[in-house]
Amino acid sequence: MFGFFRRKKVETAPPAVSHIAFIMDGNGRWAKRRGLPREAGHRAGAKVFQRIVEYCLDIGIPTVTVYAFSTENWRRPEKEVDAIMELLERYIDDTFSKYADRDVEIVFVGRRDGLTPGLIEKMERLENESRGRKSRVNIALNYGGRDEIVRAVNRLYEEGKLPCDEASLSAALDCAGRPDPDLVVRTGGDLRTSNFLLWESAYAEYFFTGTLWPDLTERELDRILSDYARRHRRFGGL
Numbered sequence: 043m044f045g046f047f048r049r050k051k052v053e054t055a056p057p058a059v060s061h062i063a064f065i066m067d068g069n070g071r072w073a074k075r076r077g078l079p080r081e082a083g084h085r086a087g088a089k090v091f092q093r094i095v096e097y098c099l100d101i102g103i104p105t106v107t108v109y110a111f112s113t114e115n116w117r118r119p120e121k122e123v124d125a126i127m128e129l130l131e132r133y134i135d136d137t138f139s140k141y142a143d144r145d146v147e148i149v150f151v152g153r154r155d156g157l158t159p160g161l162i163e164k165m166e167r168l169e170n171e172s173r174g175r176k177s178r179v180n181i182a183l184n185y186g187g188r189d190e191i192v193r194a195v196n197r198l199y200e201e202g203k204l205p206c207d208e209a210s211l212s213a214a215l216d217c218a219g220r221p222d223p224d225l226v227v228r229t230g231g232d233l234r235t236s237n238f239l240l241w242e243s244a245y246a247e248y249f250f251t252g253t254l255w256p257d258l259t260e261r262e263l264d265r266i267l268s269d270y271a272r273r274h275r276r277f278g279g280l
């Protein structure tokens with residue numbers, strides 16, 4: 043009897059998510075609704091980013107990728123871009139450096155050029171200190187999916203590794219070394235990828251919520267994960 047219940051529990055257990063990715067959108071609108079400057083939305087968003095990433099790690103999701111700044115976000119006013127970069131720098135100092143006890147490696151995916159030398163130095167130090175740890179947080183900064191693919195192809199060309207196949211191109215991407223995302227969550231209500239993980243998301247499940255990023259809670263994420271668990275992923279099969 044006891045064995046029966048135990049087996050049943052295993053059978054109904056939701057499929058594990060080994061990689062979750064977030065398009066953290068809606069910070070600006072969150073601030074506007076409160077009559078605050080957009081930068082205040084990014085500050086609120088950064089706190090939620092920390093909470094949600096830690097929650098994902100706590101519930102056993104080993105790889106988390108977050109979209110922090112796109113290759114297109116440079117089109118925004120300089121004041122806003124500067125505020126986002128300052129926020130990131132502060133986060134590296136105050137938050138990520140404390141992740142040593144969490145056994146998580148931090149990897150910045152995206153282009154390095156265009157970022158300030160001070161920020162690049164901090165990013166590289168953090169990557170070097172955390173390399174090889176069990177879980178992974180990818181921070182997509184100055185990231186574009188098309189740009190990631192083009193840089194990978196050019197790298198393969200320089201190394202004399204063309205023509206390539208899917209496996210060797212995957213291995214040349216910034217996100218290499220971890221499984222592709224199972225689930226991509228976009229907050230903020232827009233129904234598009236905005237150039238995020240174009241290659242890696244070929245068979246990802248998407249979840250779009252109208253909730254603005256700073257309003258996302260662990261409870262809503264639980265509901266999103268329950269929805270994911272009910273989906274049937276076929277990967278082209280039946």
Ligand code: IPE
Nearest residue numbers: 066067068069070071110111
């Ligand atoms: C996402 O929030 C954060 C970044 C793109 C850096 P937005 O700043 O795009 O917020 P909305 O979409 O304008 O509300």
Ligand code: IPE
Nearest residue numbers: 065066067109110111112236
């Ligand atoms: C996507 O949000 C990029 C990030 C969340 C970092 P955007 O706000 O830049 O996307 P679009 O411009 O609405 O497509």
Ligand code: MG
Nearest residue numbers: 067068069230
């Ligand atoms: Mg937006």
